[in-house]
Amino acid sequence: MPFTALGLLxxxxxxxxxVSRAFSxxxxxxxxxxxALLMWQAIGLAGGLSLIGSGLVFGLSPLGANLAEAVPVLVRExxxxxxxxxxxxxxxxxxxxAVIVGxxxxxxxxTVSLRTLRARRRHRDLLDVLATPWPDxxxxxxxxxxxxxxxCLPGRSSRLVVSAGVLEALEPEGVWAVLAHERAHLRERHDLVVLPFVAxxxxxxxxxxMVCAQLAVAALIEMRADDVAACRSEPNQLVGALRTVGGSAPAAALTSFTDALDARIERISSHPAALSRPRRVLVRLGAIALVAVPTVLLLAP
Known part of the structure; x- marks a missing residue:
């Protein structure tokens, strides 16, 4: 078990x-x-299992040859x-x-989940009072x-919100592109994808x-929503909508926000070729293998 603990650590x-820095x-x-989002989730899960598991494995090594033997001994004593x-x-x-970190x-x-749920509930109540349903x-x-x-405001009682300024500034095609982008966030529950990295x-x-991972995941979910919107609208309509909505940020907004928006617009305009099917399969198999390694090390007899 000590060698297993060292390997996990x-x-x-x-x-x-x-790995997180290089991948970002x-x-x-x-x-x-x-x-890439699947790979990030695998990195986060495998890293957490490894770091916490290494302490558990080393700490319990005097009580048995593996966790299945050691844990019952500890509980019994x-x-x-x-x-x-x-x-x-x-x-x-x-x-x-290990117990403290876990x-x-x-x-x-x-705590973050409960705080977020409370904030969304208050926001949802305000929207129900201040905003009006759009028949279209x-x-x-x-x-x-x-x-x-x-x-968008995700959750079981989700809300999708646009301002009157969006309807006035954009053509109908641009509005549909914006709505498709936000619906992708709601449908694929991108808020849950980000939450573990925030924690x-x-x-x-x-x-x-960890900071690099959080920023990279936030950028990737926007790319994914852009891809969904691009399948439902013309790229120039989506780019125009992003410029209009993104350009409404206050003057005090961070430069990084503008840089991220410019990178998204450049990506949509340049139409980067998708990874080949074999490479996509390899990425997904790599994510599964990455989680499997610490899991096997923890559970193997």
Whole structure:
């Protein structure tokens, strides 16, 4: 078990830092956003399993040859208020760190989820009062504001919102492109895709790789929504809609927002060739294998 713990620790550190940083700079994800999102989820899950699992495996190594043997021993000894033989200070410290990190991650994930749900509920209540249903698009509400703004509010009672400024500034084709983009976010639940990376970033903000992952995933879900919208509208209509809605950001907006918008527009205009089918399959198999490695190491006898 000590060698398994060392292997898990190395894998977790490599995935959290050099792999995450390098992957965030790769160029191929813009040609396959769905595959890249699957790979990011695999990196996050495999990294979490490896880092937390390494502490569990090393901490429990004196109690058995694997976790299946060690965990029952620990439970049995502690159930009778007895300290397990062989569990010294070093192994207990490793076990405690793993439990604390795992608990911290779950706590942050739960807290962020509850906070987000409360904010969405308040926002939804305000929209029901201030916005009016749009007959031309069921499920869409119009906010009486001159600034061109469009967004979605995900959840079981989702809302898709456009401002009066969008309807005035865009032709009907541009409006449908905007709606298709936002509906893609709602249908594919991109909010749930981002949430684990937000939790990881809040748990370990000092790990630069986690910040890179969060930014990369946010960019990829926008690319994916752009691809869906581009299938339902002309590229020039989508580009014009993005310029109109994105250009309405306040003057104090960060330069990174403008850079990201310009990158999306350039991608739509240049029509990058999608990855070949064999490469797409290879990416998905790679994501499955990446999660399988720490899982096997943790569960193998």
């Amino acid at each position: 190395v894998l977790g550190v490599v995935l959290a830092e050099p 700079r790769a160029s191929w994800p813009r040609r396959d956003p769905v595959g 502690w159930s009778v208020a007895r300290w397990p033989a062989g569990l010294d200070v070093v192994h207990f410290a490793a076990l405690a760190v 608990g911290r991650l779950l706590w942050v994930l739960t 698009s069921p499920g869409t509400r119009v906010l009486d504001h001159p600034l061109p703004v469009a967004y 990881w970033g809040a748990t370990a903000p000092f790990v630069r790789g």
